[in-house]
Amino acid sequence: MTRSLSELRPVYVVGIGLHPYQRPGETPYTALGVQAIRQALGDAGLDWSAVQSAYTGTATTAMGLSRLMYRHLGATGIPMAQVENASASGSTAFRQACIDVAAGLTHVSIAVGVDKPLQGSMPQRAAGIKDLGGQRVAPFTHFALLANRYIYEHGATPEQFGMIAVKNARNGALNPNAQRQKPRTLDEVMAPPQISGPLTRLQCCPVGEGAAAVIVASEDGIKAFGLDRSRAVRVLSSASRSEAVYDGENFDVALTVETTGMALKDAGVAASDLDLVELHDAFTVEEMLYIEAMGLAPKGQAAAQIAEGQFDIGGRVAVSASGGLLSMGHPIGPTGAGQICELTAQLRGEGGPRQHKGARLGLAHMVGIGAVCVAHVLAAPE
């Protein structure tokens, strides 16, 4: 018999920390990561010596980078490893830390996402795979194709995609850790440069550098270290899937349907119960597609509901309250861990100017090249 995470020992997020996402610069990755880790330890009220395992979500920096970073907290000899899962690296590192705690391997574990855009290569090249599009089909064109297909199927307009960037820029302007902190009008979002299909520059996420750290603990860990239970956010479920053969259906959507469906089922909640969603809005069209794939809106109706403000902070369910990948940014490794930081702050009622009032349940979702999808459901402290 196998069990889901929700059937093992309860896991709680007890500490969060971020290094702001920013344009690539001279800051070493170690400095980015250590700042986020110290902040997370301070937030939890823990010493580094309490942390029993560490997973580093990273994809674009360097091989074997964990210890060179964690040693600055004091080398305790704990197990540590890099977790590379493309855009879902941080989410997967978080899942691994949760699994350690849930399985009883540790009382306290940490997931840290850290990256600088120093290197990147696609696996197709190493596999020797050629296709007709090749490098002429960049990720933004993959999503531009989905955007035009959505327009064809549902009669949406390019401006309706643009409204997603307007919403997320409004949220990002309230987030001191966001790479893009300027509110934007629809005219600004729709202005050139045009990148691919209906997508303009401000409908594509910025890829920079940064770090995000999340400390998770068991009930025993919370008791042993006298942690503040009223700020401990329960991880209700964790789901992770990879692409199958879908016979024409778009794989990002099919994977999202399956993975978020599993995460909601394991958590024992429905999509309509969610107050917060952080999703993989690397391109505006994705937010539209995933809102529908998760069951937050019927097919073809996300655009109208976005226009009505249903996904604003203070709306029916706050989507990308952090600013999302579009405004907070997408430094790759940190992104999925950063989503957990946002949900945790919001579910504690510590969201500051971005607080979605009364938030009790949140879902984090990332897809990654491969393709893979990872989703978690978190609940507010009792």
Place this chain on the structure above:
Amino acid sequence: MAKSPLHPGLYDPTLEPPELNGTACAKCRSVFFPPITLGCEKCGAPPDQLQATSIAAKGSLHSIATVHMHGGKDMQAPFTIAEVQLDDGPLIRAVMSGPATAADIGSRVRAEWASLGTAEETEEKVEPRFTIILEGDSA
């Protein structure tokens, strides 16, 4: 002048009209392009169950995107990428040769050979690019 393929192994540039080199799984009947040789993506059948198959380069236009920003030196933007649902099964992406917009999604399309200029005097690099089948077009 001899035609040589831009993507060796994916098509035979001497065939008219263009066809694509795909793979068919003898076990589950799935058809793949680009070809796979190490095992079936759908059912996991081993290489001895995978057979080379010729795929007609025609189908319907599933989506389209005009690329305005391209870092590569292989092609200058703007150019248009087509997503084509081939009649033989696979959903593929390739360059569109003729003018087309999002209003053409759903149209019937077929591939034609496009020349990428002369690499050497004796050789012409070609690739299949898709174009909308007009009424009266026999292809």
